[in-house]
Structure formats: structure tokens, C-alpha cells
Amino acid sequence: MVKDIAVARGDAEVFMKFVRLGYKEKIWDHDTGVVIIQGEDVGVRLIKCNMERSGVQVMRSLSDCDSYGSEEEMAIKKGPWTEEEDSVLINYINVHGEGHWNSLARSAGLKRTGKSCRLRWLNYLRPNVRRGNLTLQEQLLILDLHSRWGNRWSRIAEQLPGRTDNEIKNYWRTRVVKQARQLKCDVNSKQFRDAVRFVWMPRLMERIKASSGTDISYSHDQNNNASKAQGHGECSSGNNPIPTMLKSEAVSSYSSGVDVQPPSVSDTSASYNLMGGGSWSLEDSAVKGCTISSSPWQHWDYPEIQEFEPFSAFSDADLLWTDENIWFLQQQLATDI
DNA sequence: AACGGACTCAACCGCATATTG
DNA sequence: CCAATATGCGGTTGAGTCCGT
Numbered sequence: 254m255v256k257d258i259a260v261a262r263g264d265a266e267v268f269m270k271f272v273r274l275g276y277k278e279k280i281w282d283h284d285t286g287v288v289i290i291q292g293e294d295v296g297v298r299l300i301k302c303n304m305e306r307s308g309v310q311v312m313r314s315l316s317d318c319d320s321y322g323s324e325e326e327m328a329i330k331k332g333p334w335t336e337e338e339d340s341v342l343i344n345y346i347n348v349h350g351e352g353h354w355n356s357l358a359r360s361a362g363l364k365r366t367g368k369s370c371r372l373r374w375l376n377y378l379r380p381n382v383r384r385g386n387l388t389l390q391e392q393l394l395i396l397d398l399h400s401r402w403g404n405r406w407s408r409i410a411e412q413l414p415g416r417t418d419n420e421i422k423n424y425w426r427t428r429v430v431k432q433a434r435q436l437k438c439d440v441n442s443k444q445f446r447d448a449v450r451f452v453w454m455p456r457l458m459e460r461i462k463a464s465s466g467t468d469i470s471y472s473h474d475q476n477n478n479a480s481k482a483q484g485h486g487e488c489s490s491g492n493n494p495i496p497t498m499l500k501s502e503a504v505s506s507y508s509s510g511v512d513v514q515p516p517s518v519s520d521t522s523a524s525y526n527l528m529g530g531g532s533w534s535l536e537d538s539a540v541k542g543c544t545i546s547s548s549p550w551q552h553w554d555y556p557e558i559q560e561f562e563p564f565s566a567f568s569d570a571d572l573l574w575t576d577e578n579i580w581f582l583q584q585q586l587a588t589d590i
Numbered sequence: 591a592a593c594g595g596a597c598t599c600a601a602c603c604g605c606a607t608a609t610t611g
Numbered sequence: 612c613c614a615a616t617a618t619g620c621g622g623t624t625g626a627g628t629c630c631g632t
Contacts, residue, residue: 333600333626355617367617372601375619407620422621423599431597 330364334373338363342370343378351379376417383415387424389464393457395421396429396449 334342345361351374354367363370376382387395391413398409404425406418413421429449433440436448 331602353617366602368603368619369601371618376600404621418620419600426622427598 328364329366331369334365334377338365339373339378342374346374346378372419376419381415382417387416387420389457389461391416392424392428393454393461395424396454396457399425399429400446400450 341361341363345357349357349360351357351371354371356367358365358367358370361370365373394413395409398412402408404422406422406425410416410418410421430440432453433442433445436445438445
């Protein structure tokens with residue numbers, strides 16, 4: 254049986270739909286000409302195609318036609334991406350740009366859904382994706398932003414250039430939720446949020462301060478080599494990229510856990526130049542002067558400085574944790590972070 | 591060495607929203 | 612305006628790895 258199909262210019266979606274349905278009718282694009290294919294019981298064959306005028310790129314060769322017509326070959330692949338798939342996706346995006354993920358997946362010859370391609374690109378393959386452990390500053394920022402925005406992972410990720418929402422979400426679940434679980438309380442409970450505010454975050458600040466002046470090597474993966482290795486089961490450098498803090502004076506006010514005197518919201522403003530060349534500072538009564546130099550990083554200015562109120566959650570120091578619980582949390586954090 | 595539980599994180603799923611025809 | 616489709620987001624899963632016994 255022979256099926257003739259004509260497909261309008263560039264309409265790969267319609268094209269494939271008719272191929273799958275074994276459609277026989279002819280569809281004409283009067284403006285730009287048509288692509289006509291001839292189908293058989295198994296597979297289809299391109300018999301006429303004005304490629305220049307039609308702009309149909311999905312059919313790059315007769316073999317493509319065959320593969321698209323095969324039920325078996327049309328199966329969507331799932332699971333881990335192979336290096337070959339990665340390179341196909343990267344090369345395609347380098348040439349054609351990103352977006353239009355469904356048609357991209359087909360045009361590139363990937364047997365993946367558009368969503369899968371998008372996710373792979375955004376979370377792993379795109380340039381400037383940072384790999385490796387979250388720095389102390391990043392952890393602190395995540396805790397702080399989550400306290401005000403909740404599970405708005407993509408929004409939080411926007412404030413940590415190179416980090417993905419998926420990565421931050423994973424951090425939250427594996428580290429923070431785990432902590433709550435160990436303390437036998439709900440991660441959203443006031444008790445736990447207070448513990449984060451008055452114990453965890455101050456401790457992070459202390460650790461950031463403690464790293465001041467130490468010679469910490471930080472190998473920023475400019476070429477994303479580590480990320481590629483990690484994606485295929487190999488581990489990248491386990492070094493935690495901790496930038497050097499140059500100045501920190503007021504941090505100590507957070508160091509005593511429940512004895513913290515929260516800064517007022519009114520004198521709060523922030524400038525997280527976290528990805529600096531670069532500094533990271535909190536113009537806040539309690540942390541003012543905390544500046545972290547991290548020259549290998551890309552410069553980044555906190556984009557929502559107007560609305561951002563760092564540590565505004567400290568406005569009410571009514572932590573209900575017992576000394577025992579606080580001690581326990583601190584012990585956990587000492588080994589966990 | 592073998593086993594099993596815990597952990598990590600890439601990837602998938604379902605849903606909501608945006609865009610397109 | 613509406614329906615279909617694409618995109619984006621947050622929640623969840625599960626394969627691979629680590630680590631203690």
C-alpha cells in the first residue's frame with residue numbers, strides 16, 4: 254500500500270502526526286510548496302521535497318523517513334542520557350538555539366520528549382552550570398531565601414547563578430528535611446524554622462567567618478568538564494568550593510544560638526554579590542561588613558535588592574527549642590554541613 | 591567479601607500556566 | 612474566544628553509590 258502525504262512548510266509536528274496515522278490525503282501549502290512523501294506499510298519514503306522552499310528540516314534523509322515510520326524506532330527513550338545523546342543535543346542547540354523543545358527533539362533525531370531535552374539542557378548541559386557541593390554562602394542563601402519564599406525553587410535558583418532549581422531542591426530534601434526528620438519535627442514547623450534561623454544559619458555564618466584568611470583552593474570548572482564526568486557516573490572533584498571571606502566582624506552576634514538579638518527589619522538591606530569577582534555582603538545590622546571575596550566567580554548582583562530583606566525572619570526571637578534540642582541540632586550540623 | 595540500609599541526584603511525572611493557531 | 616500544544620515548576624522516584632556491619 255502506498256500513501257501519499259504532503260506536508261506544509263516546516264510543519265514537522267503535523268508531518269509526523271500524519272506519518273504515524275498512515276494518512277493518505279494530500280495537504281498543500283499554497284504559499285511555499287509542499288513536501289510529499291510516499292508511505293508503505295512499514296516506513297515511509299520521501300518522494301518529493303522542495304527542501305529549499307519548504308524549510309522542512311525534520312526529514313534530513315531517507316533513512317530518517319524510515320526510522321520515523323517505524324513503530325519501534327518511534328519509542329520514546331527514558332532514563333539516563335548517553336554521551337552521544339548529550340553531544341547531539343549540545344550540537345543541535347549550538348546551531349539552532351534552544352526552545353521549541355518538542356520539535357527540537359525530533360529534528361535533532363533524539364528519541365526523547367521535549368521536556369526531557371529541556372531538562373537535560375537546563376540542569377546539566379548548558380554552559381555555566383556549576384557542579385559540586387554548595388558553598389557555605391550558597392547554603393546560607395538557600396536557607397534564607399527559603400524562609401521567605403518557601404518551595405519556590407526556580408526563584409531561589411535565580412539568585413544562585415549556575416545552580417539549578419533541581420539542585421537546590423535536592424539539597425533541601427537531602428540536608429534540610431533530613432535534619433528536621435532527625436529532630437522529629439515537621440520541616441515547616443515553627444520550631445524547626447526557628448532552629449534554622451537561630452542555630453543553623455548563625456552557625457553557617459560562623460563557619461564562613463572561620464574560613465576567613467585560610468588558603469582555600471577553588472577550582473571553578475570553567476569548561477564544565479567535571480559536570481560531564483559526573484553525568485556519566487564519575488565523580489568530579491570533591492573539594493567544596495569555599496571562597497575566602499575577607500572581612501567579617503558582626504557575624505559573632507549570631508554565634509550564640511538562642512542568645513541572638515535579631516536585627517530590626519528597618520535597617521536591613523542586602524547585596525549578595527555572591528558570584529563575585531566579587532563580594533558578598535549583607536548590609537545588615539548583624540552582619541554588616543561581611544564581605545566574601547571570590548574572584549574566580551562570575552560577578553553577580555542580587556537582582557531584587559529592593560524587596561529583599563535578609564534575615565527578616567529574625568525579627569522575633571521566640572525560639573522554643575530546649576537546650577537539649579539545640580545541642581543536638583548543633584551536633585548534627587557540625588558533622589552534616 | 592557480602593549484604594543491606596542510607597544517601598545522592600538525574601530524570602520522570604502531573605499539573606498549572608503560557609503560547610499558538 | 613477557544614482548544615490544542617508547549618513550557619515551566621514542584622513533587623517524587625529509582626538507579627547508582629557509599630558506608631557500616
